[in-house]
Amino acid sequence: MTDQAYNPANYCYRHPDRQSFILCQRCGRTICTECQTPAAVGVHCPECVREQRAQFTANRRATGPSGFTVARRRFAMLDQKATVVIIAVSVAIWLLDQVSGRFFTQLLGYNAYYLPTQPWRMVTSLFVHSGFLHILFNMWAVFIFGRMLENMLGTWRFLALYFLSGLGGSMAVTLLAPTTSVVGASGAIFGLFAAFFMLQRSLGSNAVSLLVIMGLNLVIGFLPGTNISWQAHVGGIAVGFLTGYVFSKTRNVRQRGLQIALLVGEAVLIIALTIVGYVLALA
Structure with a gap:
């Protein structure tokens, strides 16, 4: 590591000892590989995932998921x-x-x-x-x-x-x-x-x-x-x-x-x- 000053923007907000370059696609916070969840575009942090799941649960109660939606979510969850x-x-x-x-x-x-x-x-x-x-x-x-x-x-x-x-x-x-x-x-x-x-x-x-x-x-x-x-x-x-x-x-x-x-x-x-x-x- 170099001797440059510590910059919290370069570290996971949930694990301050872990460097990362990836940002949550929704809120913009830095997250490590353990904290990220793959999304249709980019990745999301745990808090944004919880918000999405809560919204999805509410929508599902109202309409129910389509087969295409389920298949797309499964593909999005694949790592790399x-x-x-x-x-x-x-x-x-x-x-x-x-x-x-x-x-x-x-x-x-x-x-x-x-x-x-x-x-x-x-x-x-x-x-x-x-x-x-x-x-x-x-x-x-x-x-x-x-x-x-x-x-x-x-x-x-x-x-x-x-x-x-x-x-x-x-x-x-x-x-x-x-x-x-x-x-x-x-x-x-x-x-x-x-x-x-x-x-x-x-x-x-x-x-x-x-x-x-x-x-x-x-x-x-x-x-x-x-x-x-x-x-x-x-x-x-x-x-x-x-x-x-x-x-x-x-x-x-x-x-x-x-x-x-x-x-x-x-x-x-x-x-x-x-x-x-x-x-x-x-x-």
Whole structure:
């Protein structure tokens, strides 16, 4: 930990010894993972949950719950649901890819050549992996860091971080290696590393060890014969740092509009730089 002054806004209001970045979506108070309850959007603190349950009980007595309402509430109560869905979809696509003769690699993989007609490959390539070890290590990283970040940020912010970082990886490939074909979630994962570092620093934690690990993994991509797209790693890290910085500076509930605008601005910048890289590749 650093020596900075204690700031109660960075600690759970029910457990003052626990740092947290997540805020109750209703009242804006800081809560830890033990105190948070997943909601349809973000998480709620115990007091807000009690108020909602009391209101729900009153409404249920009057009208009774619909099947859709019950199903939606059950899904909302799943912990780290976005992380689970990302892993499940990635594994399913990898298994289908194995039995279809690499059909999904050809269908969803990214190459700058496809940009004018199939730009969605910048995102779909995140769910395709080249081999067992590739998907094993990538999904392990998503499982570890995805759960932590989804708890800290909430589902929708986590998804924004994941996919913006993935787009950043595709952007860097277009700028630095436009003829290269790439698959895998590595760009998004390096973005998770970088954002987690930024968030930990904003909370006053010493995250230098994470920076070292990220640097070592980045260096591995430069070794000859590894067949790793270091360009995607660099792009993911750059976007992860930027997104983590945005989250750390727009933490207040009142800044939600500004936060969304900055994230949209990031997406626009990534797309613009990708177009620039494609145009330069044709020149």
